[in-house]
Amino acid sequence: MVRAVNVFVSYSHEDEPLRVELGKHLSSLRRSRAIAEWHDRKIDAGADWAKEIDRNLKSADVILLLISPAFIHSDYCSSVELTQAMEQHEAGTACVIPIILRACDWEDEPFAKLQAYPKNAKPVTTWENRDEAFLDIVRGVKGAVQRIAERLLESSTSEEVGRETDAIVQEIVESGQGENQYREEVWFVLSQDGGEISPESRILLEISRKSFQLSEDRAKALEAEVIRPFQEFREAAIALIKPQGSVTSRIQSLLDRAQQRLNLSDVDAVAIIENVLASVSEPVIVVPPKPSLPTFSFEVITVNDRGQEIDRHQSQVSYRREELAKGVFLDMVAIPGGTFWMGAGEGELEAKDSEKPQHQVTIEPFFMGKYAVTQAQWKAIAQFPKINRDLEPDPSKFKGNNRPVERVSWEDAIEFxxxxxxxxxxxxxxPSEAEWEYACRAGTTTAFHFGETITPELVNYNGKYTYANAAKGKYRETTIEVGSFPPNAFGLYEMHGNVWEWCADAWHDSYVNAPTDGHVWEVESDYRVLRGGSWFNNPRLCRSATRLNAVAGARTYHFGFRVVCSAPRTL
Known part of the structure; x- marks a missing residue:
């Protein structure tokens, strides 16, 4: 019989109420014998507490660090337990999971490189609904437990482990609670996996079935009994969502009624809907018929999370050219229409709430500037007659005809x-904000169109800072000429870094009720959206999903823009 996964909880006693609350959310994993949780409140009276902590810490498979100002302040937590935990993590004998309970300065701590929970490392105490925060944490813990349980299931034949659990299992079986406990475990798995039982969860259920001495046929019968409302709701969700590819208000109303009739919780229903959306909808790029336009060729580069090149291939796109003045041209690249997921994906590092919820958007074909508007292009258009406002012919701090124009406001860009x-x-x-992100991603779903990270060899940003597992690099402290770095798959250059780019949209704090057709999301506001990051920023602010807001009249030496125009029907 496979033993439970040992979970050690490292925390400050000031955070005892939150530790207890987390323990409640781990109850299902404990009852099913998937985990054996330990913390210092389990030390017996008269025992040597330091030795007990050391013994249980060293035998842990999973170590939960409950991070708060009190934890960071505690010499024992941050020096003794944290040091030992990181040693075991580096040695591969334990999985360390930081859990951010309260806001504190932890970015320079040794565990900062690890995946933290809840999602986006948002402190538990800042969530409007703490149950949702703890549910997200449990999902992360469950994933680690599943991986370790699979390894134990394959390798453990120890009779000693069997003797440790036989008495407890027998007690459950003799009390007649085995079947009820198995039902609870199946319900928990279904709520976690969006109405299905994943292969990873199947491993845990198999452990539970054997622990409760249930036959395979009886376990299947119990599963069928529990899964029925989940299965019926999932079938309804697929039937309603698949034809549309999204959840309209009408579909949501129908799903709400189905949820009520099947007696499913809001959390379970949302998990199933999200699972269905992910399964029926993939980023789609609609390939247009070849237009009668000139083309240009280029190389598309992809890197891994360390910034190392893993792919390089040739591509070709169509474009059209406008002559703005003698020797000054504006190249507009043909962007095909398509459907994509807008916003930060689940688990994206350093994502913000303003980048969520991720939602599906359909974009019509259009043309977009191959580069951000240059100083030469700006000067050529600034000399034309005023329409609504004056334009300064040479506003930029960093001079150069082929450098992007900067120190221009949203109002200036509109006049241009x-x-x-x-x-x-x-x-x-x-561009609308949706058009900009669609064009930046160019069919990708990673944090950057280059992949999981960027480097100063690919993007002009503050190379003193890093993203994912990339190394530090050069910080140029200035803009560079457009076209200096490789483009994305649509043939657009410097969509990450160099200068922030104004979008048409007014600022909204999130994507709740955002349009799904790619149009400008307008509202009366003095604040407008910028995208892409700049030479001045760290890589987090250069992600495809990153959003910034500024007053429409703001001018700084890292604000620029690029233009778009609608495509003819032949695209």
Whole structure:
């Protein structure tokens, strides 16, 4: 019989109430014998507490660090227990999971490189609903426990482990609670896995079945009994969502009624809907028929989480060219229409609430500037007659005709587009926020279009800071000429870094009720959106999903823009 996974909880006594609350959420894993939780409140009277802590810490498979100002302040927690925990993690004998209970300065601590919970490392005490925070933590712990349980299931044949659990298992079986306990474990698995039983969860259920001495046929019968409402709701969700590819208000209303009739909780229903959305919808790029436009070729580069190149391939896109002045051209790249997931994905490092919820958006074909608007292009258009406001011909701090124009406001960018429209007869504008992110991602779902991270060899940002597992690098402290780095798969250059790029949209604090058709999300506001990060920023602020807001009249030496225009029907 496979032993339970040993879980050690390292915490400050000031956080005892939160430790107790977490323990309640781990109850199902404890009752099913999937884990054996230990903390210092289990030390017997008269025992040598330091030796007990050391013994249980060294025998732990999973170590939970409950992080708070009190934890960081505690010499014993931060020096003794944390040091030992990290040694075991590095040796591969234990999995260390930081859990951020309260806001504190932990970014320079040894565990900062590890995946922290709840999601986005948002402190538990800042969640509006703490149960949701703890549920997210339990999901993370469960994932680690499943991996360790699988290893134990394959390797453990120890009779000693069997003797340790036989008495407890027999007590459960003789009391007649085995079947009820198994039902609870199946319900927990279904609520975690979106109405299905994943292969990983199946491992834990198999451990529970054997522990409670249930036959395979009886276990299947109990599962069928519990899974029925989950299965029926999932089937309804697939039938309603798949044709649309998204959840409309009408579909949500129907799903709410189904949830009530099947007596499912809000958490279970949401998990199933999210699971169905993920299974029926993948990022789609609609490949257009070849237009009668010139093309240019380039290389697309992909890197791993250390910034090392793992792929390089040739690509080709169409574009059209406008001559703004003698020798000054504006190249507009044809962007195909398609559907994508907008916003930060689940588990994306350093993501913010303003980048959520992730939602599906459909984009019509359009043209976008190959580069951010340059100083030469700005000067060429600034000389044309005023429409609504004056434009300074040479506003930039970092001079250079082929460098991006900066120190321009959203209002200045709008005026530029109006003058460009008047000159060319084409309707030029700022991109919607959805168009910008779609164009930046170019079919990718990673934090950057280059992959899981970036390096100063690919993007102009503050290389003193890192993202994921990339190394530190050069900080140029200035803009660079456009086209200096490789483009994305759509042929767009410097979508990450160099200068922030204004979008047309007014600022919203999140994507709740955001449009799904790629249009500008307008509301009366003095604040507008910028995307992409700049030479001045750390890599977190250069992600595809990162959003920034500023007043429409703001001008700084890292604010620029690029233009778009609608595509003809042939695209």
């Amino acid at each position: 587009c109006e003058r460009l429209t008047q000159k060319t007869g084409e309707r030029y504008r700022l």
